[in-house]
Amino acid sequence: MQNPLTFRQVATLWREDKHKYVKRSTMSAYSLILQNHLLPYFADATAITEEQVQKFAIEKxxxxxSQKSVKDILIVLKMIFRFGVKSGNFTHQDWEVKFPTDHSNRELSVLTVDNQRKLMKHLTDNFTFRNLGILICLHTGMRIGEICALKWSDINLSAATISVNKTLERIYISDATPAKTEIVISSPKTTNSRREIPIGKGLLKILRPIMAVVNSDFxxxxxxxxxxxxRTYCNYYKHLMESLNLPAMKFHGLRHSFATRCIESMCDYKTVSVILGHSNIATTLNLYVHPNMEQKKKCIDKMLRSL
Structure with a gap:
């Protein structure tokens, strides 16, 4: 009887099959998860039990x-395992991994209103193209890869919109010898991420004279x-925040700040979700909509007054 394939061997076959159907950047992310997390733990396994997966998750x-990172790793593990079951190398099992309550989601990093005003004033008063990118993010909630890939031709002044149709990222090329990384510009991962974002009057006023003189293909x-x-842009942003004595916060916190200000301004959740390019409104609700006790009381009072 032929010896069963190991997880490493099944994963190699899975990668050869999977790369035909997904973007290079997605395959790169899968490869990193395999190399850094799954292979060191499961490489020689010929069977994987729920107990092993549960132990693996807790150790991570x-x-x-974070819970999200571990869940992303488990998604790749399950894809490989299902491939192994389908090809007859693994025996079908249903895993139910439980996460401890003390590993609950961390609070989002968001600028306070005062700090956001301070940052936006500095960006407006001290124009550079790099500062403009940060200002655009605060006005639109765009992701850093979308900002880095943004060309002047993606900005339509007559329609007052920004077209988000590509993203830039550095990906890991595992097939290269030796392994290397390279920058790629590709379409956004999901259909919802391709979107048109309105430009507010304040940002439009800044962009209009600039766009009269720039090369549209830059x-x-x-x-x-x-x-x-x-990565380079993140470093610039980090030093800028330090120079302004603003709290250390990841670049993605600018997107969180935009979304939070939208919710605080009573924008409807569906509209915010579409502007952010979320795949569904549940993502927006889970991230940003957390009513406080005062809002709950107002909701109940409003309901009772309607009776």
Whole structure:
């Protein structure tokens, strides 16, 4: 009888099959998860039990990974396992991984209103193309990869919209020898991420004179034919925040701040979800909509007055 394939062997076959159907950036993310997390733990396994997966998840949480990161890793593990079941190398099992309550989601990093005003004033008063990119993010909630890939041609002044139709990222090329990384510009991962975002009057006033003189095929935050990558832009943003004595916060916190201000301004949740490019409104609700006790009381009072 032929020896059963190991997880490493099944994963290799899965990668060869999977790369035909997904974007390079997605395959790169899968490869990193395999290399950094799954293979060191399951490489020689010829069977994987729920107990093993549960132990693996807890160990990853204890090492400081977030629940979301662990869940993303488990998604890849399940895809490989299902491939192994379908090809007859693994025996079908249903895993139900439980997460401890003390590993609940961390609070989002969001600028206070005063700090956001301070940052926006500095960006407006001290124009550079890199500062403009941060200002656009605060006005639109765009992701850093979308900002880095943004060209002047994506901005339509007559319609007062920004077209989000591509993203820039550095991906890991595992097939190269030796392994390397490279910058790729590709379409957004989901259909919802391709979107038109309205430009507010304040931002429109800043953009109008600039767009009269720039090359439409240049990238916005470099104003050159060559873009900058997210890691480099993050470093610039980090130093800017330090120079303004603003709290240390990841670049993605600008997107969170935009969404939070929208919710605080009583924008309807569906509209906010579409502007952000979320795949469904549940993502927006889970991230940003957390009514306080005062809002709950007002809701009940409003309901009772309607009776």
């Amino acid at each position: 949480l204890d090492k400081g990974l 990238y916005v935050i470099t104003n050159e034919a060559k873009p900058t990558e997210p």
